[in-house]
Amino acid sequence: MPSLLEFNRNLSRSLYQRRRIIWALAIRELKVRYKGSVLGFFWTFMNPLLLMVIYTVVFTSIFKTNIPHYEVYVFSGILLWNAISGCLNDGAACIVQNTALITKAALPPEIFPLRVVLTHFLNYLLTLPLLFGFSLLRGLVPTPHALQLLYLIPIAMLFMLSVVLGLSVLGAFYRDIQYLVNTLSFALFFTIPVTYPMSILPEKLQAVLMLSPLTQLIQMSADAVIFGKTINTGMLTATLGMTISFLVISLLIVRKFHTRIAERI
Amino acid sequence: MIHLDNINKSFNLRYQRDDFSLKEAFVTFLRRSIHGLKYIDHLNPPLYQTYDTKIEDDRTGVAHVLKNISLTIEKGETVALIGRNGCGKSTLLKLIAGIYFPENGKLRVQGRISPLIELGAGFHPEFSGKENVFINGQILGLSVAFLRKRYDEIVKFAGIGQFIDLPVRIYSSGMYMRLAFSVAVNVDPDILLIDEILGVGDADFQQKCQRKLDEFKHKGKTIVLVTHALDVVEAWATRTIYLKNGEIVFDGPPAEAIKMYQKDVVSERQREELSETNLPFFPFPKLESAAAWGETTQVEGQTTESLCQMLELKPEQPGLRMVFDLFDVSIGEHLVFRLLNAEETIILFEQDASLNDPASKSLSGAEHLFYHLECPDLSNLAQGEYHVRVLSQAPNRQEITLIQFKLMIHHSENQRGLINLPFKIEVQNALPA
Numbered sequence: 001m002p003s004l005l006e007f008n009r010n011l012s013r014s015l016y017q018r019r020r021i022i023w024a025l026a027i028r029e030l031k032v033r034y035k036g037s038v039l040g041f042f043w044t045f046m047n048p049l050l051l052m053v054i055y056t057v058v059f060t061s062i063f064k065t066n067i068p069h070y071e072v073y074v075f076s077g078i079l080l081w082n083a084i085s086g087c088l089n090d091g092a093a094c095i096v097q098n099t100a101l102i103t104k105a106a107l108p109p110e111i112f113p114l115r116v117v118l119t120h121f122l123n124y125l126l127t128l129p130l131l132f133g134f135s136l137l138r139g140l141v142p143t144p145h146a147l148q149l150l151y152l153i154p155i156a157m158l159f160m161l162s163v164v165l166g167l168s169v170l171g172a173f174y175r176d177i178q179y180l181v182n183t184l185s186f187a188l189f190f191t192i193p194v195t196y197p198m199s200i201l202p203e204k205l206q207a208v209l210m211l212s213p214l215t216q217l218i219q220m221s222a223d224a225v226i227f228g229k230t231i232n233t234g235m236l237t238a239t240l241g242m243t244i245s246f247l248v249i250s251l252l253i254v255r256k257f258h259t260r261i262a263e264r265i
Numbered sequence: 266m267i268h269l270d271n272i273n274k275s276f277n278l279r280y281q282r283d284d285f286s287l288k289e290a291f292v293t294f295l296r297r298s299i300h301g302l303k304y305i306d307h308l309n310p311p312l313y314q315t316y317d318t319k320i321e322d323d324r325t326g327v328a329h330v331l332k333n334i335s336l337t338i339e340k341g342e343t344v345a346l347i348g349r350n351g352c353g354k355s356t357l358l359k360l361i362a363g364i365y366f367p368e369n370g371k372l373r374v375q376g377r378i379s380p381l382i383e384l385g386a387g388f389h390p391e392f393s394g395k396e397n398v399f400i401n402g403q404i405l406g407l408s409v410a411f412l413r414k415r416y417d418e419i420v421k422f423a424g425i426g427q428f429i430d431l432p433v434r435i436y437s438s439g440m441y442m443r444l445a446f447s448v449a450v451n452v453d454p455d456i457l458l459i460d461e462i463l464g465v466g467d468a469d470f471q472q473k474c475q476r477k478l479d480e481f482k483h484k485g486k487t488i489v490l491v492t493h494a495l496d497v498v499e500a501w502a503t504r505t506i507y508l509k510n511g512e513i514v515f516d517g518p519p520a521e522a523i524k525m526y527q528k529d530v531v532s533e534r535q536r537e538e539l540s541e542t543n544l545p546f547f548p549f550p551k552l553e554s555a556a557a558w559g560e561t562t563q564v565e566g567q568t569t570e571s572l573c574q575m576l577e578l579k580p581e582q583p584g585l586r587m588v589f590d591l592f593d594v595s596i597g598e599h600l601v602f603r604l605l606n607a608e609e610t611i612i613l614f615e616q617d618a619s620l621n622d623p624a625s626k627s628l629s630g631a632e633h634l635f636y637h638l639e640c641p642d643l644s645n646l647a648q649g650e651y652h653v654r655v656l657s658q659a660p661n662r663q664e665i666t667l668i669q670f671k672l673m674i675h676h677s678e679n680q681r682g683l684i685n686l687p688f689k690i691e692v693q694n695a696l697p698a
Contacts (some may be wrong), residue, residue, distance in 0.1 A: 020408070021406075024399075025400070028400055099385075100383070101387055104362060105405070263276055
């Protein structure tokens with residue numbers, strides 16, 4: 001077995017060589033989602049918009065939250081969460097769903113996790129103008145701090161890739177992983193500050209939840225877009241550290257199983 | 266160049282069972298770690314069996330699909346892989362394509378590969394033919410710029426007209442395959458791997474395909490082809506590998522490989538037929554291997570008990586005489602003598618006689634009727650192996666074999682073909698008058 005560094009290098013080379021087809025497949029996937037529906041891309045906005053309205057109504061009128069621009073906060077969180085949960089759910093299924101491309105067209109299975117992350121974050125990018133438009137409409141003018149998204153999004157993508165890489169291979173070997181991820185991601189939604197800001201929680205709980213890289217990502221993006229703050233370097237380092245840990249785990253999984261993926265799907 | 270050295274490949278079919286899940290994997294893991302033993306599911310042993318590979322280890326469910334394969338394919342060769350279903354042809358192709366990984370041994374492939382294993386694998390039903398041409402082209406490794414340049418040509422080659430702008434889900438399967446093939450032929454690899462994709466579309470389209478493939482061959486591409494179309498193999502391949510139960514049994518000229526393969530198929534079919542028929546005449550006792558005409562003719566085969574009273578070989582020249590005792594005429598209406606080639610694919614000669622004709626009726630008082638069959642001169646047959654069958658045929662064409670045997674005919678060394686003609690070749694130093 002090659003060393004992990006060497007394996008990582010080979011994998012990266014394989015992904016780089018196939019960058020065009022990965023891109024083409026990601027774009028196709030994006031088109032597929034809205035193909036055949038009259039309103040097409042409009043549906044991308046509809047789901048988060050509706051959720052935002054529901055949460056805003058529930059939290060402001062029932063729980064009497066007095067957070068300024070709560071609706072923008074929720075909307076921003078849901079958009080990013082959609083990208084994250086999309087990556088997790090599709091990631092667990094992506095190799096199985098592309099059996100024909102792997103066993104018949106000889107595409108290496110490793111390209112599909114990257115395709116999944118690309119598809120969902122492209123979708124996220126396309127919804128960003130709406131987020132800023134909505135924010136302006138509610139009287140919240142984005143500050144230059146929003147530019148921090150320029151490196152925050154690539155970091156988020158890298159983190160998701162490090163998770164999805166291993167998840168996709170496990171999902172190919174054990175079909176139950178898909179269902180497990182579906183259920184878990186639903187639970188995960190409530191552990192991260194999408195519908196509520198971190199500040200409403202007791203401090204002890206905050207500290208525990210902040211260990212999750214997903215919480216960190218949501219928090220950092222809210223800092224950039226809503227609160228107009230500079231991103232906490234400590235948090236960023238923590239996220240990067242988690243990315244590397246997950247990447248190592250994923251690489252170990254892929255290295256162990258990748259030669260047998262094609263015969264197991 | 267493709268180089269395989271002692272390649273083995275087996276599949277663990279246990280994982281392919283429906284009830285294989287995380288739970289089972291977990292239980293297996295626990296049992297293995299607790300007992301330090303290999304977990305064997307005694308309650309549900311897997312029962313997988315392909316056409317001619319029997320799983321060797323039924324308990325672990327491991328199928329050894331390829332065994333100790335060593336071979337080298339040089340640049341520019343056109344190699345055909347033949348063999349029965351399940352013999353490992355496609356697995357071998359997928360190993361070369363890099364889809365599967367060998368368990369042990371060395372596999373080295375030099376050059377860019379285009380695997381054409383299933384056409385249109387990258388087609389998405391919701392997209393139009395045009396969109397699919399581009400995406401499928403890219404999957405095959407073609408650039409968008411190249412596809413744009415060749416687009417009109419691809420559409421024309423596929424011959425699907427305005428359908429190109431409609432989603433492929435409404436295509437007929439022929440249109441689908443033609444479009445997929447038209448994209449695929451644009452690849453420009455060093456090594457082309459083809460699995461059973463020939464035989465797409467109508468005769469005209471097939472001819473177009475054949476021309477394209479000839480082009481590849483003339484450009485000096487290495488081609489590895491898996492197919493059951495033996496005529497294609499014979500006409501087109503420069504080398505043929507016959508795989509049987511995961512092993513290479515023959516590697517060489519196509520004609521010989523095909524002959525060997527057909528012989529195997531026929532003998533297997535016969536074995537099956539013999540074991541399937543449940544007629545009271547069975548079992549066939551084996552005929553004593555007989556030799557006559559010096560060392561020139563041999564007979565070996567099987568006969569139904571007591572029916573064939575005599576089988577005589579004429580000593581002076583190749584010829585046969587048989588006598589049958591058919592006291593129970595109801596077994597059939599006709600007695601048929603049939604001479605076939607060794608593979609039993611061509612009937613060289615057949616003659617039948619009604620068993621109820623007036624001539625035999627007039628003898629109806631007799632208890633036994635003896636039928637004499639005589640074929641006094643077989644010298645017109647070329648040298649080689651033949652198959653003789655005498656059977657009783659019912660009005661519904663159902664046949665009961667009474668005797669079958671192999672006939673070997675020997676003539677001169679230099680003769681080949683199907684028939685023997687008087688022929689002479691002489692050397693003279695003057696023009697014949």
